[in-house]
Amino acid sequence: MTSNMETPDHQLEEQSNLNVETANNNKSKIQSYVKRRLPILTWLPGYHVSWLFQDVLAGITVGLTAVPQGIAYGVVAGLKPSYGLYSSFMSSFIYIFFGSCKNITIGPTAIMSLMVEPLVSKYGPEMAVLICFLKGCIIGLFGIFHLGFLLDFISLPVITGFTTAASINIATSQLKSLLGISGKSEDLVGSMDEGLPHISFPPFSMNDSKNQSITYGFTDMIQNMGITLFTIPVISTIEHMAIAKAFASGKSLDATQEMLALGICNVFGSFVSSMPVTGSFTRTAVNHSSGVRTPLGGIFTGGLVLLAAGFLTQTFQFIPKATLAGLIISAMYYMLDFQIFKLFWTAKKIDFFIMLMTLVTCIFAGLEKGIVFGIIMNLIILLSFTVKPSIKISIEKINEKTVVYVTPEETVTYPAAEKLRANIMKLSEDSTGNVILDCKNLKRIDVTVVKNMNLLANDLKLRNLQFIFINSKNNVTHVFNTIAPEIKSSFNQQINF
Template sequence: MSYYAVSTRTDKEIMEEIDGGGNVWPTKSDKAGNHQTTIICREMASPKCDPKEVLRRRIPIIAWLPFYTWNKLIQDALAGLTVGLTAIPQGIAYAVVAGLPAQYGLYSGFMGCFVYLILGGSKDITIGPTAIMALMVQSSVTNYGADGAVLVCFLSGCIIFLLGILHMGFLVDFISMPVTSGFTNAAAITIGSSQLKSLLGITVSGSGFVESIVGVFENIRDTRMWDTLLGVVSILVLVGLKNLPGNRNGNFWRKTMWVICLARNAVVVILATLVAYLFYLNGLQPFKLTGKITEGLPPFGPPPFSITYNNQTSDFKTIVEGLGSSLISLPLIAILENIAIAKTFAKGRPLDATQEMSALGVANILGSFVRSMPITGSFTRTAVNNASGVQTQMGGVFTGALILLACGVLTSTFYFIPKSSLAAVIIVAMYYMLDFETFRVLWRTKKIDLMPLTVTLLCCVFLSLEDGMIIGIAVNLVLLLYFTARPGVMVQEETVDGISILVITPRQSLSFPAAEYLRDEVIYRCKLSGETLPVVLDGRHVYRIDATVAKNLKYLQTDLESRKQTMIFWNWSPEVRQTLERYDSSLAQYFRTTRTLDGMFFQAEINAVRTE
């Protein structure tokens, strides 16, 4: 274990450094109570880590709770309640997206908050149902009903937790920014299009992009005027509230507008519900309503490992086989979404991906015991949490408590929530989830990266999210392998010691896909010069090679020798040189360690070249 002493700081400064992450903690105090030294415990550095330090790292609440104050409690309460007002309507809406009864959105909203209080490493993150998770679990709900979503939640949690224990977080590194952006945009388009039917008050079967659009056009004559009017007005109000000129640190009115802006989803849903209830009191029901929501808290019990749905019973093995690739893609997307959000709000502080995965895994496992669908970090609610000035993970307690209160007391009022207002909430959220900036960035920086982005986007929209993600990753890996197999090669003709030479410089490390290409490229350049010039292979950019490259470099030396050309290895690292010499000890004579090209050749080699 490596420990790094950090300069003297006060409790406040240490808490700012910890930021709820549990990465830094005090070890000594002076008489005034200020901590003089802090220690950073990094488990990967050495296995000999103090068990207490590992415990603090793996249960972060131990690190920050001793420094908790009443002032922080007040700020966390405000932030947590604000997030709760956003989480309730969003949860109901995402349950609808998943094809689940509305109460499942509430069941999914509180367990993650309580788990993350203890195991979470970021003060800002709020774990709960998200639009992408709802869309990805939709097929499971279609095949196995609500029990399918609960079982997927449990299995996803187990996989995520296992990946965290095995430090497999690096897997998400294979999902590049273009692929992620394409997936996110496709999910937003698919979810947004699936809500058009509710916005217009019509009935359409299917939830995919093509089915939704075709269904809307086929049933456009059944559009309900009042639902459409309420939905459009809700969209306009949501956009208007989002752009209110509020400020947390301003005067009373600016603070009020800031709070309304943060809680805009709740404001719109509450207003729409009041309108529907007023119509109901006057004997009218012009809107399609959410309808009866099961009252009370969810039952606590293990997830179902055998499911009976549509008069068909499926055992655990059959269900797992039916879930197929979604058992891999869903946990990976959950991890990607959660870690991406954690990095966004880390603001330069260290992020423990293993701990984030462990917390997310446990949240899903325990969530399945209260009938939750798969959950992960929510960018929208995390942004609200951050903007509300949350201080620690304690804010999640208030969010979870408010959702539990809604489950136990307020479910009867949810009956009057118009479906068009929920559709408006989702459509606006999906619009702001669209990532147009990445297209512009890639166009300016590297246009080839638009290929995996576009392929991922189109395949996710027209096939499925899982297929699109797999195809996008495959395209990205093909591009990566192509550029690995075709390293740039710089060729210069120089004069050294009175003789002309070819200096050939690979621009990156070499692995087996590039072995044949480099050999062919050098021979081609030599033939192109039309002369038997000595070849200097400059390895300043090559930090590693494998056995295949070593073999081909030996063949290259033999090929050049048959052409009566001398080959010299110059500027190669000791590790690479060792690999070459272990492959063929005779290659040792071709290495030069001079700092410049001058004086590189032995007199015998100079004479040989001049004789030729």
């Protein structure tokens, strides 16, 4: 009787413990997720005071690099030099909270400046600020929906051709200033906006820079951006992720978090008149070589840029453009990787050809069209390998019997299904032997291929020949048994050589 009375209480206690354990697990998962999305919560509690000196030194060193580069890239973008400074400080602050790689510094870069320049020259600086905001939103969505894998379709030869073309375009655009050739531009940087930028929403409408009576709404501005609205986020993410991987110091890289961090940096930057920003290879290398310990170094980089923007703008206007041109051209030289050209040519000439065609198209047709052309050309070549997979077909003798022996050397997919069937059928017509398909290299198979193999089996059966499958993996056998159960008996027969 007592035992029966105690049972409900015991069950209630177990249920209560289970609820507490579930609640603790959920709390732990939430805390883990928050720490993953706010990496500062991971490294800040364990911060050592002894690291502060190295972070301060690295931050100031990067800041001293960021100031002249910011001014120079503002000029490349067709903006006032002050826009380059505005683009350099906000991302330094934001990345402290959301960045997962201690070495990365985010700010204006030569490629981003060059890509935004046509929009600025045609419509005005508002376009640069708005595309910074929209780019941040797009990259943020890339991260949220884990779409970073799409960037894997852009090969190294295409990226190399693009960056090389961008470097050449930027360097040649500075020759006029470097040589002091007279023209519309001055010998000096000229006037700059004084003080710090006003915090405001990015411009969702604007007046035409050449005709103030023409007003562009938000939809008009997006239409005017054209393909640049998509190429800038893609190129920016590629540039940033490549740098992050290079300076990850052997640690695993959270690609999703890096995309979120980059997106947030651009969104917040647009509120202080920033042009599009991404990871900077030059400044990241300086940060790394200066011995930075944590992302906290960014606060000193951003602080130094703020001081420069607030108090030194009157001094900067006397910087000769020839000096900035020399700075830009020297930076572009180090973006040219001559060694990789040689590697492409030596290792695989088709990759060298793709790189060269992307390079030429980017120079003569524009960066956006050039990279799209390179991607399409690369995908066509990739598809050609899919349509024509490597398949070894030979006539051999097994146990004194002649057979047609077929060995796919890689996975066969639907574009190659009909061609595979036709090749086997053609060779079998010249032979009276059975056909053996060695499936040892088939990791997977699709319905179209199975259907074609079933048709081939029926054709061979009419000629009193067998179609035998050997070394088939379980997942391949399962698809065959589901789609063509009538040839189930042909699988994995013992063949004695």
